[in-house]
Amino acid sequence: MRNKECVAMLLAGGQGSRLYLLTQQIAKPAVSFGGKYRIIDFPLSNCVNSGIDTVGVLTQYQPLMLNEYIGNGQPWDLDRTYGGVKILQPYQASKRADWYKGTANAIFQNLHFIDKYDPEYVMVLSGDHIYKMDYRAMLDAHKKNGADCTIAVIEVSIEEASRFGILSVDSNLEITEFQEKPQKPKSTLASMGVYVFSKEKLKKYLIMDDENENSSKDFGKDIIPAMLGAGERLFAYKFNGYWKDVGTIDSLWEANMDLLGNIPNFNLHDPRSRVLSRNYAEPPHYVGSDAVISNSLITEGCEIKGTVINSVLSEGVTVESGAVVKDSVIMSGCTIQKNAVVNYSIIDSNTEIGSGCVVGEARETSQGISLVKHGLKLPCDCVVPPGAMVDDDYMLKFEKCNKDDSKKEAVK
Amino acid sequence: MRNKECVAMLLAGGQGSRLYLLTQQIAKPAVSFGGKYRIIDFPLSNCVNSGIDTVGVLTQYQPLMLNEYIGNGQPWDLDRTYGGVKILQPYQASKRADWYKGTANAIFQNLHFIDKYDPEYVMVLSGDHIYKMDYRAMLDAHKKNGADCTIAVIEVSIEEASRFGILSVDSNLEITEFQEKPQKPKSTLASMGVYVFSKEKLKKYLIMDDENENSSKDFGKDIIPAMLGAGERLFAYKFNGYWKDVGTIDSLWEANMDLLGNIPNFNLHDPRSRVLSRNYAEPPHYVGSDAVISNSLITEGCEIKGTVINSVLSEGVTVESGAVVKDSVIMSGCTIQKNAVVNYSIIDSNTEIGSGCVVGEARETSQGISLVKHGLKLPCDCVVPPGAMVDDDYMLKFEKCNKDDSKKEAVK
C-alpha cells in the first residue's frame, strides 16, 4: 500500500474537569459547541480540509460517546479502506497492560499505528480548541525550514501569556526557548498545541522519553524541552486566525458567542472551509408567528415560539411561547417551557426547563454562568440562581421545595 | 432510530496460549485459516448470512491485528451508519478503569452498547470455532420455545465429552443439567459456545453476577449455572453441521485438512453460505510448467513451480521448483525455496524456508507437527525435526550451526 505523507494523532483523552457537569459522562472533545458541532469536529475538519486523511484519535477517558460520535468516520469522509480515522484505545500486549500515562506516552503506545503508514511527518493535535487552520501550509513551512519539529503559535496578550506554553524565537522563527506557563513570560507567542514532527525524530524522542523514569510523558513538559536541549531544529509557525481554548465554562460560553453578529469573530458560514460534523435527521426549524429571534444561531429540528436573543441553540430545541432565552447556549433536545426565562446560562442536552422557571440572571448583573446538567427536568417555577451548577443533588432541593409547595397547595 | 431485533456479542479476547507461536503477537481469532480466512471470519460471516447486522467484538489481548483486520467492517458489509461491527475495548470511566475480568464481565462492561440498540435478543458467540451456522434458525427456535436462554449443542463422542461443557436435556430439549468439562459426562451434547439470550434476562444475570464476588465472571461457569439454579427456561438447539474448536495446533491443522478432498468435510465452495473475509489485491495464482498440485487449496497471489500435496496455501506463497510441500499449512507471504521440503508442518506468515531445508517429517512417521514462527528466515539446508517449534531462540542454534558450517567451508 501507498505511504502517507503525513499522519495526524489527535489527543482526545482529556477529562476536562474544569468543564464540570458537562464532562461528567463524556470526554471534553465530545462536548457540544456552536449548535451542531462537537469540539473534536474542528481539528478533524481541519485535517480533512488540509488533505490529511489518516487520523488516530487517542482516547481512554469516557470514550463511549466519542467512539459512537466518530463511528466509522463517514461524516468526515474518513471511512477509508486505507487510512481514515481510527480510535486508538489502550490495550493489553502479551506482557504488558497499560493505560496511557501522558500525552507523549499515548503516542508512544501507538507508534505501531504510525509505522503502518510510514509517513514522513506526524502531526500531533489536541482535541480541545476551536479554530480553522490549514495544516498543509504549516507542513509546507516545516518542510521549507528543514525543521525537526514545528509548533503552531498565536500572539496573546502579555497578561494571558502565563496561562500558556510560551516560545521565544529568533528572526527566522527558530525556537530558542520554551517556557511552560511561565510567571514572567519572555514573549507573547503561545503554543496552540499543534505540532508537526518529522517522524524519525518524534520516534527517537518518544523512545528516549519512555525510558526516562522522571518524565511526566507530556509533550509540552518533556518532549519539546528535550528536543530543544539536544539542539534539534524547532520552528514556530505563526497562525493569525481565530483560536480559542474552550477548557472552562466561561471560555466555552464566549466561544459560542463569537459565532454571532453581522460579522462574527468566528465565521462558520465560510464555504471554503466547511466544518464537518455528524448530522442527524432533523427537519428544518420552525419559527412561529409570535417568535422573536435576534442575533442567534438556530439549528435544524428547533421549534421556536418564544423569544431567543444572543443565543446558540442546538438541534431539536423547543422554545415554547412566552419563554425567553437570552445570552445562553442551549444544547440539543432541550425544551424551554412556557414563560420560562433562561438568562446567561448553558443548558446541557435533553434538559427540560419547566414552565415559569427562571434560570440565571441578566448577564449585566449576573455573578456567573448557570449550568444545568444533561437530562434533568426542572419542575415548574424553579429558580436557579446565577452561577449555580444544577446536578442531581441540586435537584433534590427542588423536589423538596416542590413538596413543600404541594403541601402549601394542599393546605390551601 | 430503529431497534434491532438481535445484537451479537463476539468474544474475541482469548489469548489462545495452546496455539503457542501463532498467538504470540495476535489474538487467537485473528489466526489465519483455510488459505484466505482468519478464524473470526466464520462467526462474523454467520452473523451476516443470518441477517444479524450489529456485532460487538470484545477484545483486549493483542487487539491491534484484529482491529486492523476488522477495520470499519467493510469486507463483511458491516460498515453501517447504524449498527455494523464495532470493536469494544476496555475503557476508563470517571471513577473506574477496568480490564475485562471474564467473558461475562466483558459483556457486562458493554451493556451500554446493547442498550443503545435495545434488542429483544442478544447472541453471545465465541471467536475461536470453525463452522457455518444459520443463527436465524436458532433464534426462531428460541422464540418458539419462549426460552430465556438457548445454547447451541453438537453431538460428540463420549470420549471427547469431558473436554466440553455437557448438557443434559429432556425430550423437549429443555436443559436439565449443565456440567463444565465433567469427568463422568452424563450426556454427549456439548455446548458450542453459541448462546441466545432474551435481553432482559441476560442483563439481570450479568448484574447479579457482577455483584457476586465469588464469581469468576464466566458464561459457562457462572451465568448458565445461575440461570439453571433459578429455574429459568434454558433450551438446547441441536446443530448437525461441521463444527470444530481450533484451540490447539493439532486441531487447527486438522480443520485445515477438512477443507480438502473431492467432497470435503467442510465445504467452502457452497455459494449459498459464502464466508466473507478481507481480500487483498493479489493477482491470480500461477502454476508453472513443472508444477504438481494434488488435493490442495491454493489462494490468489501464489506462484507454484514445485510440488504441493494435501496442503493449504494462503495468498502470496511461492513454492520454487524442486520444492515439496506436503500435509502442511503455509500461511500468507511465505517462500519455500528450491528443493526445500516441508512436511506435516504449519508455517506462519512471511516466513522464508531456505533452499534445501527439510522441515518436519513424513506424516506417517512423524512425532508431531512442526511449527515455524512468523517472519523467520531459515537459512539454506536447515533441518527442522518433527514437532519442533521454531522461534527466534531456536533460530540462534541455526545461526551457530551455520557459522560452524562456514568455518568448515573456510577450512576446506
Add this chain to the structure above:
Amino acid sequence: MTVAGVIFSNIHDDNIPELTKMRTMASIPFGCRYRLIDFALSNMVNSEIYNVGVITHYNYQSLMDHIGTGKDWDLARRTGGIRILPPFISAYTGEQKLYVTRLEALKGIVNYLQYLKDDYIVLCDCDIICNIDLSKIIDHHIKTKSNLTIAVKQTYVVGDMAADTQIIESDDEGRITDILSTPLYENGYKDINMNVCVFTRTYLLKILSDAVVHNYSNLTFDILKKNIHKERYHIYRYEGYFTKISSIMDYYDHNMDLLDFNIRNELFNVKNRPIYTKVRNSPPTRYVEGSSVMNSLIADGCIIEGTVENSILFRGVKVNKNAVIKNSILMQDTLCGDRVELNCVITDKNVVIRDGRVLSGHESLPFVIGKNSIV
C-alpha cells in the same frame, strides 16, 4: 422473508415541467432540505428494506449526485443497498424507445427482478409525501395471501382531481373489486391509490412475462382490471398524512402544508422513522439583530438579516437587510439582495435576486424562477 424495493423516478416528470427540465421528479427539492425521493427511500430503509432499485430514464445526473454512494440512507452496501437502474440502451440494437408507463418501466428491468432473491417487491412512486411503515403493508399482504396489495388513503374526491389519480373499490374483506379513474366519478370519500404497492415477486414476474408476450403497456387496464376477480388483490388503508405532487400548485401548497404543526409532526416526528436526506454540512442558520421571521420553516445554513413570513427557506439561502420575503419558497443558495420584496415566488437553486427587485406571483399562480437565474 425478505423484501426489495423499486422506485420510479421519472413517471410523473410531465406534471411539473417548471422544475423537471434538468432533473427527475425524484430529485425535486422539497420542504427546506429534502428531495422528493427522500420520502420513498426513508420509508424503505425505516421498514428494513435495504435493497432498493431506482428506475431512471433521463435527466438522472442530479438524482445520482443526490444519492451518491447511498451512505446517507445507510444504503452503501456490498450486497443490496441502492442501485440506479438506467435505461437499457444498446449500441447494437439501436433500441432507443424509452418507456412511458410503469409497466414499460418494469418490463425494462425484468432481468433485475429475476435476479433478486427476495420474496416480495414494494413498488413506489417518487412523489409520495408520507411517513409510512411499509412492513405493515407487507404483513397485511402475507396475512391476506395476496398477489398484490395496494396502499390507499381515504380522501374526499372532487370531479376536477388530477387525471392520474385512481380510485380503488374493495369489498368488506378489503379485496379489490374495481379500479377507476376520477374524472368519471361523483364527489365523496373514496379510497385513492397511493401508488405504493406490494407484489409477491413470483407473481410480478409472471404478469411481466405475460405483458412482454402480449405487448401490454398499461398495468392497470391491461392486467389488473382483467384479472381482478381471478387473482387476490387487496387494499391496505393508510391513516396518516399523505399527499402527492401533481402540479406546480400542488408543489406550492404541499410545501406550505408543512407550516402546520400537525402535518410536520406526522411526517418528521415519528419514533424510529426519521426522514433522511443528503448531508450537506451546513452550519446552523444565523439570525442577526433586526431580523424578523414568523411562521416559516428554515433549513440550516441560512443567514437572515431581513424579514421572512409564511415562507420555506432551503439550505444556504441569504436574506439581506430590509428584504421582505412573504409566502415564498426559496430553494438552495437563493440570494435575496437588500430591499428585495418577494410574494408568492418559487426560486429554484442558485437564483440571485438583485437589490431592490420586487417580484410577486399569486397564491393561485406562484411565480417560478428557473435554476441559476439572475433577476
Add this chain to the structure above:
Amino acid sequence: MTVAGVIFSNIHDDNIPELTKMRTMASIPFGCRYRLIDFALSNMVNSEIYNVGVITHYNYQSLMDHIGTGKDWDLARRTGGIRILPPFISAYTGEQKLYVTRLEALKGIVNYLQYLKDDYIVLCDCDIICNIDLSKIIDHHIKTKSNLTIAVKQTYVVGDMAADTQIIESDDEGRITDILSTPLYENGYKDINMNVCVFTRTYLLKILSDAVVHNYSNLTFDILKKNIHKERYHIYRYEGYFTKISSIMDYYDHNMDLLDFNIRNELFNVKNRPIYTKVRNSPPTRYVEGSSVMNSLIADGCIIEGTVENSILFRGVKVNKNAVIKNSILMQDTLCGDRVELNCVITDKNVVIRDGRVLSGHESLPFVIGKNSIV
C-alpha cells in the same frame, strides 16, 4: 495542487463486438479476476487521484455493477470518489444523439469539468493495460509548463497496426511536433500514443468551448494538430509494460501474455501499486487428487479435477474429471463437464460446456462462446 481523472468507458467498444454486446469495453473481464477498467482505476487511485468520473454512453449496467459504491478502490467518498457520468438525455429536448469521439464525449461533460476545482485532468482510455505512476506524468507536465502531456510508449510499429493507433513525433525537448496515424507510415521504432494524457484544466475548458462554438468533433485533427506549434504539448515516455486491446486477437494474446513472469511482475508486483478489483469473496481454489495443471493462471474459487494447460481461468470455473483445457480463456463461473476437451476457446461468463463436448478454435482465431450459453 489537485488532479481529477476522467475515463472513457465506451470509446473502443466496436473493436471487440464479441464481448461488448451487453457491456462496455471498460467492463470486459481480463486476466482471471479483473475488468479492463481496473487498470485505469487502480492507476488513478495509486497516484492519489481520488476524484474520478467515468464517461458512459450505453450498456453500462454491468459497469455500474462492477463499480458498486466504489469501496473496493477506496473511492466511496462523500466528496470526490467515483462518479458515473451518464449521457445527457433530456425528456424535453428529445436530444438522443450520442457521442462517437472523445471530443464529443468531453463536450457532453463540460458542466462537470467546469464544476471541478482541480488544477489538472488526467484523461484515460479504459482499455490500457499497464501499471503506471500517473503522478510522474503530472510532475513532468508541471515542470515543462505544458498545456497537454501525452504518455507514449516506444514500440516497433509495422504497417498493419490497428488503425486507431497514433504515432507522436517530438523534438529533443519532448515537445510534440506531429501526430500521425499508422497505416501511412514505414516500419520502425516509434512513440505510440497510450491514450493517457494530462490536461491543464483551464486549457481543456478553453479548447472545449472552442470545439462547441466551431462544432469540432475530432480532438486530434480539429484541435491538437492545428495548434501544435502554438501551444505547449509534450510527451512523457513510459518505460514499463503497456498494451491495449484493439481486437479479439489482441484480447486473446494479451491474456496469454500474463503467463510470462516478467509481464505479470511489471503489472501486478509493483510496490505500493496493486491492481484492485471488485471483491467477490471466492474461497481458495481447490485441486483434487488427479488434477493436472501446467503453465496456467487461476483465480480463486475454482475447482480443478481435470487437466489445464496454458490457460486463463477466472473465478468460479469448474473443470470436471477427465476434462482437458488447453490454450483457453474461461471466464467467471464457466463449467466444463466430464471429458470436455477445449483448445483455443474463449468462454464468456456462466457458460456451461456439457459432458464430453470437444471444441477447438485456433490460435489465430479463438472460438468465442457467448455469455450464458449452454453448449
